[in-house]
Amino acid sequence: MRGRMQGFLTAPVLCYFTVSSTAGKADWCIPEERDALLAFRDGVADPRGELRSWRGQDCCKWSGVACSRKTLHVIKLDVSQYGLKGEINSSLAALTRLAHLNLSHNDFGWAAIPEFVGAFKELRYLDLSHAKFGGNIPPQLGNLSTLKLLDLPFNFPRLRMDSFLWVSRLTSLTYLDLGWVYLAASSDWLQALSKLPLLQVLHLNDAFLPATNLNSISHVNFTALTVLDLKNNELNSCLPNWIWRMHSLSYLDLSSCQLSGSVPDKIGNLTSLKLLQLRNNHLTGEVPPAMRRLCSLNYIDLSMNSLSGNTAETKNLFHCMKKLHFLDVSNNNISGSVSGWLEDLTGVVYLDISMNLFSGQVPEDIGKLPN
Numbered sequence: 022m023r024g025r026m027q028g029f030l031t032a033p034v035l036c037y038f039t040v041s042s043t044a045g046k047a048d049w050c051i052p053e054e055r056d057a058l059l060a061f062r063d064g065v066a067d068p069r070g071e072l073r074s075w076r077g078q079d080c081c082k083w084s085g086v087a088c089s090r091k092t093l094h095v096i097k098l099d100v101s102q103y104g105l106k107g108e109i110n111s112s113l114a115a116l117t118r119l120a121h122l123n124l125s126h127n128d129f130g131w132a133a134i135p136e137f138v139g140a141f142k143e144l145r146y147l148d149l150s151h152a153k154f155g156g157n158i159p160p161q162l163g164n165l166s167t168l169k170l171l172d173l174p175f176n177f178p179r180l181r182m183d184s185f186l187w188v189s190r191l192t193s194l195t196y197l198d199l200g201w202v203y204l205a206a207s208s209d210w211l212q213a214l215s216k217l218p219l220l221q222v223l224h225l226n227d228a229f230l231p232a233t234n235l236n237s238i239s240h241v242n243f244t245a246l247t248v249l250d251l252k253n254n255e256l257n258s259c260l261p262n263w264i265w266r267m268h269s270l271s272y273l274d275l276s277s278c279q280l281s282g283s284v285p286d287k288i289g290n291l292t293s294l295k296l297l298q299l300r301n302n303h304l305t306g307e308v309p310p311a312m313r314r315l316c317s318l319n320y321i322d323l324s325m326n327s328l329s330g331n332t333a334e335t336k337n338l339f340h341c342m343k344k345l346h347f348l349d350v351s352n353n354n355i356s357g358s359v360s361g362w363l364e365d366l367t368g369v370v371y372l373d374i375s376m377n378l379f380s381g382q383v384p385e386d387i388g389k390l391p392n
Contacts (some may be wrong), residue, residue, distance in 0.1 A: 108136055123339070128153045170195065172198045173202055257279045276302070295317050301325040
């Protein structure tokens with residue numbers, strides 16, 4: 022799973038009772054499942070020799086494989102970052118008890134995601150990111166009713182999805198990342214996602230989402246959301262009203278989304294927010310004074326908009342943000358004196374207030390800033 026600048030993005034931790042070997046048992050591995058793994062191994066190139074342990078009778082001891090202590094079935098296959106090249110053998114369909122499948126950071130030559138993955142009824146973790154998959158994402162994945170994590174980013178430009186209908190059936194999902202998947206035809210994305218009550222992390226960045234009125238629905242079920250990342254999509258919308266009811270939200274990135282309108286005072290409801298990125302939109306109106314309630318913020322980027330306001334009225338805006346280390350409000354229409362509020366930014370390591378309408382002299386206390 023890709024790393025991010027966050028500390029906010031925590032994928033579900035899934036625990037399994039596994040076994041590798043035990044005295045008195047010559048063969049812990051179910052033969053049909055061992056044969057399926059060997060067929061997979063024989064169908065890929067392994068230039069780094071990561072699968073060299075895949076020999077002998079006990080496949081539960083092989084690298085990247087874990088088995089159930091109770092049933093002895095293979096329940097986990099994780100060959101992420103093995104550098105494998107080739108095709109996925111259909112023999113893997115025999116691993117019917119898989120709960121965890123991670124094929125990320127390999128090279129499958131832009132082949133389609135196998136439809137049989139949708140038959141793994143017990144699957145809870147599926148990571149196919151950075152793996153050079155292409156074609157349409159099979160709607161059979163909608164059969165994975167126990168799935169908690171679905172991670173498919175960075176298979177651009179070949180992987181695409183024309184409808185989110187099957188996603189709406191993944192009602193156990195808590196983590197969804199479709200960043201850099203081509204979603205231009207998925208006009209139903211918002212309606213489908215609104216049916217996922219347990220969703221906590223959502224990344225749809227850089228996905229060519231179609232223009233969408235984010236207020237076309239008045240209610241969404243994912244009120245437990247902590248991460249919302251829609252950046253770099255031309256949504257051509259106003260800010261959605263349902264966001265201001267997400268009291269657990271800690272990471273909000275709507276940069277470069279062609280958003281217009283104002284930022285309402287209701288943004289002050291998001292008291293768990295740590296990162297706020299609204300840069301490069303068409304937002305107007307005053308920077309809302311209610312932002313002074315967002316004391317957990319450590320990263321703010323409102324640059325490249327048409328926001329206004331006077332520092333005399335908002336000089337205490339950042340007073341409680343003791344952890345703030347990044348502030349960029351450049352390229353707006355904010356006016357007033359630069360003194361009387363910059364002095365509060367004692368923890369900021371990056372500050373850009375250029376291309377505004379500020380007046381006065383930079384205060385001497387600005388030297389207290391780390392950078």
